[in-house]
Amino acid sequence: MNLFMFRIIILLTFINLFSITSEGSSLFETENEKARDTTTFVSRFDADNNRCFKCHGQEKYEYTNETIGKQVKDIMCSERIVRRKEFYSSNHRSFSCTDCHSEEYMKFPHSGELRMEQKYICIDCHGGDAKFAKYHFEEIDSEYRKSTHFKMENEGFSCWKCHNPHTYKITVRNSKNLKETIAYDNAICLNCHSNFSHFQLLTERKEINIIQKHDWLPKQTLHFANVRCIECHTQINNNIPVSHLIQAKDQAVKLCNECHSKNSILMASLYKFESKEQRRDGFFNGIILNASYVIGANRNEYLNLLSLIIFVCVIAIIVIHIIFRIRKNNKTY
Numbered sequence: 001m002n003l004f005m006f007r008i009i010i011l012l013t014f015i016n017l018f019s020i021t022s023e024g025s026s027l028f029e030t031e032n033e034k035a036r037d038t039t040t041f042v043s044r045f046d047a048d049n050n051r052c053f054k055c056h057g058q059e060k061y062e063y064t065n066e067t068i069g070k071q072v073k074d075i076m077c078s079e080r081i082v083r084r085k086e087f088y089s090s091n092h093r094s095f096s097c098t099d100c101h102s103e104e105y106m107k108f109p110h111s112g113e114l115r116m117e118q119k120y121i122c123i124d125c126h127g128g129d130a131k132f133a134k135y136h137f138e139e140i141d142s143e144y145r146k147s148t149h150f151k152m153e154n155e156g157f158s159c160w161k162c163h164n165p166h167t168y169k170i171t172v173r174n175s176k177n178l179k180e181t182i183a184y185d186n187a188i189c190l191n192c193h194s195n196f197s198h199f200q201l202l203t204e205r206k207e208i209n210i211i212q213k214h215d216w217l218p219k220q221t222l223h224f225a226n227v228r229c230i231e232c233h234t235q236i237n238n239n240i241p242v243s244h245l246i247q248a249k250d251q252a253v254k255l256c257n258e259c260h261s262k263n264s265i266l267m268a269s270l271y272k273f274e275s276k277e278q279r280r281d282g283f284f285n286g287i288i289l290n291a292s293y294v295i296g297a298n299r300n301e302y303l304n305l306l307s308l309i310i311f312v313c314v315i316a317i318i319v320i321h322i323i324f325r326i327r328k329n330n331k332t333y
């Protein structure tokens, strides 16, 4: 082991240390710090919203039937329940219900005309706003317009169908746990693709059996827990964090090595936000690790630890070796 090698090793150690401490260098800055904490959040509209939560917050609601002069209990159908906790951890938690809904909803029974209420769409508020530029709303909107779902706009499809107005929260961008993110994102699709009552509102098509349609994919459960539907069903777009161009089924990814290879498509989608997460784990430069890691190959935490231990031992041996050499040299001269 010569001095040159020794320098390289020291250099590598510093690069690794640097990669742990350097923050915010990823293409799409994440904001774990701002993680939405429900326990401490207090809405300034809490009292206002409670007027709605009183009935919409749970399965059961009560009102006074003035005609018969009695208190009546009834069941709130699940589609109209807005859970307090979920609402207050969503992106739009700082809103009052009546920012998006008519003040007229304060009255009960709600007036029939309210059913025709015109709803805002995302672009109404987010379009052209520099504060939200990093989300690229315009580009997402134009991708959505090319997606396979867009043809159903007249039947009622809209961004809200995937981004529930009362529960949607940015997830992948803040992801601390990739599995949870995958489950969150896939639930968005499954809300229709495994729930025929939602699906049939939009199309005359017969129920699509998702499990059967993905028969060709071995270890389906494992795959659905490790990749998102959008990995295979959207066209990759490097300009935005979450591609929204969902294509027709015959354009979906079917080739195993699109993912199971060194230049896996997952690097440009699912693992886009990963580098920082890995840096937090320490010692690995996420990008380098990702590029040489073959998905499905053995990525093992213990092996990682083992290689670290070996690395430390090598350094130790070198240091001891050098100390001995210096001592020896001192003795001879």
Ligand code: HEC
Residues within 6 Å of the ligand: 051, 052, 053, 054, 055, 056, 061, 062, 063, 080, 097, 098, 101, 105, 106, 108, 109, 110, 114, 115
């Ligand atoms: C006394 C109970 C009660 C209160 C208070 C109440 N709602 Fe409702 N709301 C209902 C019930 C029951 C329905 C479903 C039947 C209907 O449409 O009247 C409903 C339906 C709705 C709908 C769906 C209408 C549709 O098009 O199907 C919206 C939106 C809504 N409420 C918003 C609100 C908002 C916002 C508030 C607070 C300002 C509120 N509600 C307060 C009981 C209530």
Ligand code: HEC
Residues within 6 Å of the ligand: 049, 052, 053, 056, 079, 080, 081, 082, 087, 092, 095, 096, 097, 098, 099, 100, 101, 119, 120, 160, 161, 165, 166
């Ligand atoms: C950011 C805007 C926004 C806020 C804030 C908001 N809503 Fe909504 N709400 C909507 C939209 C949009 C729809 C229609 C969803 C759709 O078309 O799928 C909706 C639908 C509803 C419905 C009908 C059932 C449904 O899901 O379609 C109810 C009930 C409702 N909202 C109640 C509430 C209550 C109660 C609050 C306050 C706790 C609230 N909303 C806050 C935008 C909002």
Ligand code: HEC
Residues within 6 Å of the ligand: 091, 092, 093, 094, 099, 100, 120, 121, 122, 123, 124, 125, 126, 135, 159, 160, 163, 170
């Ligand atoms: C009525 C206006 C309005 C509508 C409609 C609306 N938003 Fe928002 N949205 C806001 C505002 C204002 C905030 C900032 C809230 C805050 O900081 O507490 C926000 C926050 C967000 C955030 C989090 C931004 C951040 O950096 O924390 C995302 C993501 C988002 N909205 C996506 C959407 C999507 C997707 C839609 C449509 C499905 C939508 N919004 C519809 C006004 C709106």
Ligand code: HEC
Residues within 6 Å of the ligand: 122, 123, 134, 135, 137, 140, 141, 142, 144, 149, 158, 159, 160, 161, 162, 163, 169, 170, 171, 172, 173, 181, 184, 185, 188, 230, 241, 242, 244, 246
């Ligand atoms: C077919 C479902 C679907 C539709 C339709 C859809 N989205 Fe999304 N969108 C998603 C999924 C899934 C994510 C990833 C959510 C996450 O993990 O944060 C996402 C994420 C986003 C984000 C956050 C991206 C980021 O950088 O963190 C924004 C903003 C957004 N969508 C806006 C829109 C707008 C605007 C529309 C309508 C023009 C729309 N979406 C329609 C599925 C959809």
Ligand code: HEC
Residues within 6 Å of the ligand: 186, 189, 190, 193, 208, 210, 213, 214, 217, 223, 224, 227, 228, 229, 230, 231, 232, 233, 249, 250, 252, 253, 254
């Ligand atoms: C590994 C890639 C992959 C993943 C992950 C994946 N799909 Fe697919 N999906 C495909 C392919 C390829 C087809 C076309 C199958 C065929 O034509 O035989 C398809 C077909 C479909 C179809 C059309 C079925 C039809 O016949 O009309 C739907 C809907 C669908 N997938 C939804 C989903 C949903 C929802 C998820 C997430 C739970 C998902 N897919 C996950 C690759 C994938």
Ligand code: HEC
Residues within 6 Å of the ligand: 148, 149, 161, 162, 188, 189, 190, 191, 192, 193, 198, 199, 200, 202, 203, 204, 205, 229, 230, 233, 246, 247, 248, 249, 250
């Ligand atoms: C609000 C309900 C809804 C949601 C949410 C939804 N879809 Fe769909 N999707 C549909 C319906 C309805 C169709 C059938 C369209 C038709 O008539 O051909 C469809 C069709 C499809 C197709 C098949 C297109 C073809 O070529 O036949 C794919 C693939 C697909 N969706 C993927 C997804 C993915 C991925 C997500 C989540 C990111 C998702 N969908 C979310 C309702 C939904």
Ligand code: HEC
Residues within 6 Å of the ligand: 216, 217, 218, 219, 222, 223, 226, 227, 231, 232, 253, 254, 255, 256, 257, 258, 259, 260, 266, 295, 296, 297, 299
């Ligand atoms: C969209 C990307 C994607 C596609 C396409 C894909 N896979 Fe996978 N596959 C994954 C991921 C991610 C895992 C989980 C890897 C992990 O956890 O280490 C996985 C796991 C597996 C496993 C289990 C490996 C283990 O460690 O137990 C097998 C076997 C597998 N895939 C085979 C296939 C075959 C065969 C195809 C083609 C028909 C295919 N995959 C297509 C992403 C994909």
